[in-house]
Amino acid sequence: MKTIAIVSPVGGAGRTTLTAELASLLSARGHRMLAVECDPRNVLALHFGLKEPARAGLTSYLESANPANTALNTDDNVLLLPWGGGDTARGAPAGARAQLLASPGWLRELLARVDMPPDALALIDTPTWPSVETSQAIASADLVLAVLPPSPTACAVLMRFREALAGTPCVYVINAVIPARELHVDVVALLRTSLGDALLPYQIHADAGLPEALGRGENFCASASGSAAAHDLQGLAAWLSRWASRAGEPLR
Template sequence: MPLVCVCSPKGGVGKTTVSANLAYALARSGSKVLVIDFDVQNALRLHFGVPISDTRGYVAQATAAVDWSQFILKADANLFVLPYGEVEEEQRLAFETSISRDPHFLLRGLNTVLNYPGLVVIADFPPGPVAALKAVQSFADMHIVVMLADTASLSLLPQMENHKFLGAPMNSRLGEYYVVNQSDMRRNLSRDVSQFFEQRLGDRLLGTIHRDECVPEANASQRSIIEFSPVSAAAFDIELISKKVAAIVGVKVGDGEFYAVPNHGIK
């Protein structure tokens, strides 16, 4: 543990980008990190050097296999990815049905990884109040809600604050936090919306990530933004957010202020 859920009521806001780059940043700081893809798009793996032709994942066999850790791929020394995989429509439906019908289905499949000492687990969800996001409520440690610095995201904030997103409060152990992505300080609207989020959310705002062309370029080269362009604004933003996440979940990072978590090594 801990389990960090990256989600949003909105699509295309940067959930997968944040999940992947947060994972890289935490792994670079000495944590052992696993990212799990809950999205049928199966795109998370593309941030971790997994070839597009590699269709492996856990969902196709999730209803038959009790331990999904066997489908984990190693991306780096202490960085691991559990891809959704390419699935037939019946397999996706069987997975969704099992999640909805059996409250322990996800917990059983993820039992090994969730009990792995010191492992930070980051889960990337599709947009909206999907079944998997509801199902992990009972054992999630932290939610990170990604929003854009635009009026559409702003209009969804009351929905989030009034717990209308999932129909119930996001009751993870450490609560819900926000990231505002793709802010552009040269544009009045983007600046105003970012400032509003800052005032309204206070400490619940982990940070704002600049809109930066290096982000899609880093993704295209299957590298983290910190590795691809360490001096970019987005790299700086992600680094800062990762330090806050580490502090909130109690992960100790090797930058002098904290300490590295024990490396037990997923084989």
């Protein structure tokens, strides 16, 4: 199973939305998908139509080596492992944070035990970098998909972020772009100059329909398939699908 960590050094970049939409799109392309929420916010399941935050999930494995009934099967044929813990966003259970810090390969070892076919794909949702949960996801990843908003803050932290990821296969995507905003155009141009070939060509347009779809419990790409954002997400999913089929080859 190949693993993709979806990370960002900036809050509000859209990591959870991208995790849910890409998992569904890649499932529709024939990939057996696992979506893992390594984020104490515990909201990824809501993007798949669950009406309340999940009670069981990744935290269950921190509390017990063999918990029961932690994964959920979604309507999009995605196997979902949420963070768990119910409706209160929290960090790892008492004592588990030290476990995560002391065992940077804990999540990688856990995912290796998941009964999925070798050609399956796992997407890992994360909190804003840096965090112990994000470090676990990066250490588990065959590829890091770094999500950047078109903001000056993203430019300001980019160098430190890239230095921290040195040696890790990583590609970047810009999310929530409004082409009519001059600031967005300028930031996109700056990021393109800074990142070069590491920046994927699928910048994702901002779309008010994304939060509206979440509120209705709908899949955005299915309900607004003709939108620019849905087209962008389809392009990104196609790139990830091609990457998954090119084992051992360069990223591009």
